[in-house]
Amino acid sequence: MGRITLKGNKIHLRALEPSDLDCLYQVENDEALWKVGNTLTPFSKHLLKDYIENSHLDIFQIRQLRMVVAENNSGQAVGFIDLFDFDPKNKKAGIGIVIYPKEEQGKGFASEALDLICDYGFVHLDLHQIYAGITEDNEKSIRLFKNAGFIQNGRKRDWVYVEGNFKDELFFQKLRS
Numbered sequence: 001m002g003r004i005t006l007k008g009n010k011i012h013l014r015a016l017e018p019s020d021l022d023c024l025y026q027v028e029n030d031e032a033l034w035k036v037g038n039t040l041t042p043f044s045k046h047l048l049k050d051y052i053e054n055s056h057l058d059i060f061q062i063r064q065l066r067m068v069v070a071e072n073n074s075g076q077a078v079g080f081i082d083l084f085d086f087d088p089k090n091k092k093a094g095i096g097i098v099i100y101p102k103e104e105q106g107k108g109f110a111s112e113a114l115d116l117i118c119d120y121g122f123v124h125l126d127l128h129q130i131y132a133g134i135t136e137d138n139e140k141s142i143r144l145f146k147n148a149g150f151i152q153n154g155r156k157r158d159w160v161y162v163e164g165n166f167k168d169e170l171f172f173q174k175l176r177s
Contacts (some may be wrong), residue, residue, distance in 0.1 A: 005116060006067075006120060006126065008112040009072070009112065010071065010107070010109060011072060013069060013070070013081065013113060014068050015056070015067060016051075016067075018052060020052065020068055020077055021045060021048060021049055024080070025045055025048055026100065026101070027079075027080060027100045028042070028043040028048060029043060058148040059086050060123065063084070063085060064083070064084040064085070064086060065086070066082045067080070067081050067082075068080060069081055069097075069110075071109070078100070078104040078109050079097065079098050079109060079110070080094070081097045083117065083121060083130070086125070088125070090128075091126060092127060092130070092133065093121060093127055095114075097114060097117075097144075108152060110123075112147045114135065117130055128175065128176050129173065129176065130173070131172060131173045132145055132150065132171075132173075133156070134169065134172060135169055135170070136168040136169070138153075145172045147172075148174065149174050152171065154170070155169070155171065156168060156169040
């Protein structure tokens with residue numbers, strides 16, 4: 001039997017289901033999160049329903065994968081984790097994560113999800129590296145990624161324009177060991 005990469009002690013990662021529509025709608029339409037996701041407009045439930053219905057498409061076709069971070073005991077969705085800009089030729093992908101609602105943050109779900117998706121990417125997708133861009137003022141995310149073994153090895157000056165100000169984006173990278 002192969003190594004289990006999608007189930008941890010507190011959470012597991014699973015595919016999107018129709019029952020995730022309301023949670024996905026809340027996350028995608030929370031204006032406070034738009035600054036980290038480069039979103040400028042809200043998403044309709046109809047559009048998100050279509051997105052969920054097409055989420056079964058292969059990462060090799062659409063170059064992205066969104067998984068639900070679900071609590072083991074209740075099965076309740078507590079966030080989402082994405083691999084995006086999947087590049088199988090160069091064996092790399094970007095990563096993004098959100099734990100939502102805010103009351104679920106600080107319980108270790110994000111760190112476990114990050115470890116699981118990295119294992120999944122390295123084992124099943126044969127990735128050599130996973131990378132993230134994090135604004136310089138997002139201390140919680142910087143700490144999360146550093147604790148997960150990501151190394152900061154770049155800075156993009158004035159890269160993100162948020163609320164009337166430019167912010168530097170830090171580039172983090174984790175290589176398969």
